[in-house]
Structures are given as C-alpha cells and as structure tokens.
Amino acid sequence: MERVVLFHFHLFKNAGTSIDTILRKNFNEKFVTKEFPYHPYERNVKHVISWIKKEKDKIAFSSHTARLFDFSVLEKEGIKLIPIIFVRHPLIRIYSAYKFEREKQKDINTFATVLARNTDFKGYIEVRWYVHNDHQTRNFHVHRFSDMFYNYEGSIFEKAVMALKKLPFVGIVERFDESLEKLEHIIREFYPNFKSYNVAKNVQVDPKTPIDERLKAIKQILGEEFYKKFEEANKEDIIFWNMVLEMYEVSKK
Numbered sequence: 001m002e003r004v005v006l007f008h009f010h011l012f013k014n015a016g017t018s019i020d021t022i023l024r025k026n027f028n029e030k031f032v033t034k035e036f037p038y039h040p041y042e043r044n045v046k047h048v049i050s051w052i053k054k055e056k057d058k059i060a061f062s063s064h065t066a067r068l069f070d071f072s073v074l075e076k077e078g079i080k081l082i083p084i085i086f087v088r089h090p091l092i093r094i095y096s097a098y099k100f101e102r103e104k105q106k107d108i109n110t111f112a113t114v115l116a117r118n119t120d121f122k123g124y125i126e127v128r129w130y131v132h133n134d135h136q137t138r139n140f141h142v143h144r145f146s147d148m149f150y151n152y153e154g155s156i157f158e159k160a161v162m163a164l165k166k167l168p169f170v171g172i173v174e175r176f177d178e179s180l181e182k183l184e185h186i187i188r189e190f191y192p193n194f195k196s197y198n199v200a201k202n203v204q205v206d207p208k209t210p211i212d213e214r215l216k217a218i219k220q221i222l223g224e225e226f227y228k229k230f231e232e233a234n235k236e237d238i239i240f241w242n243m244v245l246e247m248y249e250v251s252k253k
Contacts (some may be wrong), residue, residue, distance in 0.1 A: 002078055002079070002080050003234050004059075004079075004082065004190040005052060005059055005060070006023065006060040006079050006084060007052070007060075007061045007062070008020060008023060008060070008061065008062035008063070009063070009084060010062050010063060011064075011088075012064060012097055012136070013100060013139075014093060015114045015173045015176060016064070016086070018148045018176075018199050019086070019171075020033065020062050020196070021199045022180075022195075022199060023060040024060075024192070025197050025199075026194050026195060027059045030057065030060060030094060031058070031059070031061075031062070032055060032062070032063070034051055035061060035065045036048060036066060037061055037065075039133070041067060044066070045067060045069040045169045048063070048066045048067070048069070049073065050080060052074065052079065055078070059191070063151070067144075067147040067150075068083070068147040068148040070149075080190075082168065082190070083167055083169065084171070084183065085119065085144075085167065085170055085171065085200045085235065086170070086171040086173055087141050087172050087240070087244050088172070088173035088174065088241070089214075089215075089238075089241055090140060090172060090237035090241055091231070091234060091238075092214050092215070093216055093217070094125070094140070094234075095121065095214075095221075097112075097136065098116050098121050098124050098125075101113045101115075101116035101117075112128075112136070115127055115128070121221055122226055125137045125222075129233065137234075138233045138234060139157075139234055139235075139236045139237045141160070141240050142156050142157050142236045142240050145159075145160035145164060145240070146163065147163075147164040148163035149162050149163060153189045155239070156236070157239075160236075160240055161240070164240070164243060164244065169183055170247075171183060172241075172248060174245065175248045177203065179248075181196065183196060184196040212224045218230075231244065
C-alpha cells in the first residue's frame with residue numbers, strides 16, 4: 001500500500017506559519033518539523049529523504065531549509081509526496097522579512113536579524129546582495145524552485161519554470177483562500193477529512209491592502225532610483241510570480 005505524505009517547503013515570509021498551523025490542526029502528532037544544513041545540495045536532499053523514510057508514522061512534514069528534489073526517488077520506495085509551496089510578490093516578501101527580523105526577532109542573533117536591527121531597509125538589501133550564496137534579496141523564488149532540476153542543463157530561471165510546470169500545487173499568498181481551496185481538493189483525495197482552516201499567523205500588514213499600495217510604500221522608503229535597482233535585481237522573480245498569479249487568474253475564468 002502506497003504511503004502518502006505531505007511536505008511543506010516553508011519559504012520564509014510566504015504564509016508558511018499559517019500553513020504549518022493548518023497541518024498541525026489536521027494531523028496533530030503526525031505533523032513534524034526539522035531544519036537541515038542548506039549546502040551542499042546533495043547532502044541536504046539525502047537528509048530530507050532519510051527523515052521522511054525514518055518517520056514512518058508521520059504524515060505531514062515541514063522545513064524552511066529542505067530543498068526541492070525529484071520526488072520519483074521516493075515513489076520507487078512506495079512513498080507519494082505531495083509538495084506544498086507558496087510564492088509571494090518578491091519585493092513585498094523581502095520587506096516583510098526585513099520587518100520581521102528587525103521587529104519580531106529581537107532575542108535572536110543571526111546575521112540577518114543583527115543586520116536588520118542595525119540598518120535601514122536599503123542597507124539591509126545592499127549588504128545581502130554582496131553576501132555569497134545569499135539569495136534572500138535577489139530572485140529568491142527562482143533559486144528555490146530551480147532546485148527541483150538542480151542537475152539539469154539550463155539557467156536558474158528556466159529550471160524554476162520547469163518546476164512550476166511539474167509541481168502539482170503552487171500556492172500564492174496574494175490568492176491565499178483560493179490556494180487553500182486547491183490544496184484542500186488535492187489532499188482530500190488521500191485524506192478525506194482534511195480541512196483548510198481559516199488561520200492567519202505572523203501577519204504584519206492587512207492582507208486586503210492592495211499590492212500597488214504596498215509597492216508604492218516600499219518605493220517611498222527606498223527612493224525611486226534605488227527602487228529601480230531593487231526591481232531589476234528581482235526581475236526574474238517578478239516574472240515568475242506573475243506566471244503563478246496568471247495560473248490563478250485563468251482558473252477563475
């Protein structure tokens with residue numbers, strides 16, 4: 001009999017805490033979380049797969065640091081993995097991350113939190129642009145999605161698009177309720193009692209605030225000249241986010 005597990009690839013500041021809360025409400029002690037060394041890629045994936053196989057009685061998994069991979073390696077061993085992953089407008093996500101690290105993690109001393117507490121938003125972005133292998137402020141989503149085809153030929157963006165087409169579910173924070181409806185439909189095929197509870201965790205801005213208003217506020221903080229650089233540095237992520245948004249717009253027609 002095939003084992004079906006849910007795996008939340010928890011991307012920072014993409015409504016992940018809300019998703020974890022929903023999974024915990026549904027599966028209780030059968031929901032687990034764990035973090036892994038991010039590099040190197042092959043070792044990360046090896047540890048993630050080992051974790052899933054070891055926790056035989058668990059149904060729902062979540063991790064900020066688990067990297068996407070080819071799920072067919074699990075299917076060969078009788079395990080079907082349903083991935084849960086969300087995207088968010090990249091500029092808004094980065095500003096949300098900055099505010100969270102600056103205001104909500106005052107007792108945590110990591111590179112990111114210390115940087116956020118000791119610089120303004122512009123400085124936070126600029127410093128992280130020059131940190132090796134730090135993609136938190138530059139095309140974050142395409143780097144994370146491209147992992148699914150890590151060893152394939154092609155650019156990071158091309159591999160991210162391949163993943164978008166392959167994944168059975170990609171949620172979008174700006175269409176959160178619609179995303180949950182779609183996710184619920186997928187999961188109920190295997191777990192009929194699954195419910196997508198209406199929860200909101202770690203929300204810093206009213207979700208009803210229009211995207212244009214949020215971007216306008218970010219532009220005012222950064223200034224028009226730097227904002228253009230910020231957009232350019234996240235150009236591929238913006239295109240990618242629009243592709244996901246279009247998928248939801250089309251499904252409504």
